[in-house]
Amino acid sequence: MSPAFDVQLERDSFAPGERVAGTVLVTEGGGSRTLEVTLAFHEKSPDYEEIPFSQTQVLQTGDVQTGQSHAFALDLPEDALPGHRSEHGELYWELDVKSDEMGPDTHARRRIEVVVHAVPEEDIFAGGFDDEG
Amino acid sequence: MDAELPFWAFWLIFAAVAATALAGLARRYRRRLRPRSDTVEIAASGPVRRGETVDVTITIRDGANTGVRLRVGVLCVERYDVEESTKNSTRRVTREDFAHEEWREVSASEAQQGLSFAVPAEGPYSYGGSCLSFQWQAEALEIARLRPDTVASCTFEVRP
Numbered sequence: 403m404s405p406a407f408d409v410q411l412e413r414d415s416f417a418p419g420e421r422v423a424g425t426v427l428v429t430e431g432g433g434s435r436t437l438e439v440t441l442a443f444h445e446k447s448p449d450y451e452e453i454p455f456s457q458t459q460v461l462q463t464g465d466v467q468t469g470q471s472h473a474f475a476l477d478l479p480e481d482a483l484p485g486h487r488s489e490h491g492e493l494y495w496e497l498d499v500k501s502d503e504m505g506p507d508t509h510a511r512r513r514i515e516v517v518v519h520a521v522p523e524e525d526i527f528a529g530g531f532d533d534e535g
Numbered sequence: 536m537d538a539e540l541p542f543w544a545f546w547l548i549f550a551a552v553a554a555t556a557l558a559g560l561a562r563r564y565r566r567r568l569r570p571r572s573d574t575v576e577i578a579a580s581g582p583v584r585r586g587e588t589v590d591v592t593i594t595i596r597d598g599a600n601t602g603v604r605l606r607v608g609v610l611c612v613e614r615y616d617v618e619e620s621t622k623n624s625t626r627r628v629t630r631e632d633f634a635h636e637e638w639r640e641v642s643a644s645e646a647q648q649g650l651s652f653a654v655p656a657e658g659p660y661s662y663g664g665s666c667l668s669f670q671w672q673a674e675a676l677e678i679a680r681l682r683p684d685t686v687a688s689c690t691f692e693v694r695p
Contacts (some may be wrong), residue, residue, distance in 0.1 A: 437548040447615040450627070450666035484695050486659050488634050490615040491667040 405432035405466050407499045407510035409439075415515040418482035422514060423475040426461060426499050429466040436502040437461045441514075443483065446492045452517040455479065466501065484516045554560035572677050572685035575605070579673040586656035589691055591640065591673045592649045606680040608638035609671070610658055611693075616666040634659050634669060640665040643677075660695040 411424040422441055433526035461472040477497075485494040495516050501508040574597055580590040593607055613634040618625050635658050641648060652673075659669035674688040 445667050446665040447617065447666040449618040450616045452665040453668075454664065469561060483662070486662075486669075488613055488615055488659060488667075488669075490630070493662065493664075513577070524571065 403431070403432045403472070404503065404506075404508045405434055405501050406430035407501070409499055409510055409512040411497075411512070411514070414509070414513075415517055416443070416478055417517060417519065418478055419480040421475050421477050422473045422497070423473070424497075426472045426474060426510075428468055428470040428472075431466050431470070432501075432503075432508075434462075434464065434466050434503055434508075436463050437453075437466055437472065438500055439474045439476070440498045442496055442498065443492050444487055444492070444496055446494075448490060465480065478516060482516050484518050485513075486527040544609075569686045570683055571593050572675065572687040575675045575685075575687040577607070577675045577687045578688050580691050581607075581692040583654055585658055585660055588651045588653050588691075589647060589671075589673070590651050591641055592647065593675050594647045595643060603662040605641050605643040606638050607641050607650055608636055608674050608676070608677075609626050610636035610674065612670045612672065613659070614668045614670070623654075635683065638676075647653050654693055659693070661692045665694055669675050670694070 406429045408427040409424060410427055411422070419532050426437070426439060438458050438460045440456050440458040445452045457476050459474050459476055461474060462470075468489045476497075479493050482495070483493065486492070487494075496497060497512045497514060499510040511520055574595060576593045576594040576596060578594075583589045589609060591607060593605070595598075611634040613632050614629050615684065616629050619628045635655060637652055639650060641650065646686055654671070661671055662669045670690060670691045671690050671693045674686055677685045677687075679685075
């Protein structure tokens with residue numbers, strides 16, 4: 403029987419450079435060779451898909467049991483781009499939990515939002531210096 | 536009633552289909568085939584962020600010219616790959632569309648002029664990918680009678 407998973411995150415929105423941390427909950431146990439989670443930036447046109455950036459963390463090797471949970475933490479790059487959907491394509495970030503199995507693998511996917519906040523140049527020193535008395 | 540299509544109706548339908556196909560081809564390739572302007576220069580400020588404005592400067596090299604109409608625009612060209620089926624195979628082709636465009640008619644009576652265009656906060660940022668890309672550019676279109684339209688263009692960067 404194929405296992406099933408739930409990806410749990412404290413929030414769905416992150417800034418570039420931030421850590422995307424959460425838990426993979428096994429909602430249904432089953433046979434698995436490897437359980438891993440990948441954070442990836444996807445580029446999608448009507449017929450093609452590319453992944454310019456991806457980072458993977460292995461969570462477990464061997465079968466998974468119902469009720470198990472695995473914490474993960476993956477860092478977004480400092481220059482992570484926000485998502486964008488247009489008429490003919492899409493750019494987006496996604497977490498993909500993959501259970502490598504005999505036959506078709508099981509996936510649990512969850513999209514995250516990357517938000518870029520512009521910092522006005524004149525505000526760089528607004529917080530003052532650390533060594534100010 | 537004679538069920539056969541009259542000869543003239545066949546040719547009428549054929550002409551309509553051919554005209555539609557040619558119009559589609561002309562729309563697709565007109566931009567690429569447009570000659571470059573040798574009298575108008577265009578420059579854009581940048582990089583800018585989404586939600587800010589981009590400043591575009593037009594210079595008419597030989598001085599003011601009242602004999603032409605000038606349209607200045609800021610546009611974002613979206614290029615995306617699709618699989619196109621031919622009779623015996625499929626091939627990967629890149630198509631183009633406008634993710635954003637804004638045009639203004641300006642007077643060609645001044646040798647140099649500047650305009651500001653808003654870059655939408657929710658619009659695309661400059662991105663060059665493998666199957667999807669967004670390129671921002673400013674264009675000046677010279678529209679004159681009795682000769683093809685000419686274009687001057689420059690690219691600028693839009694950051695997220």
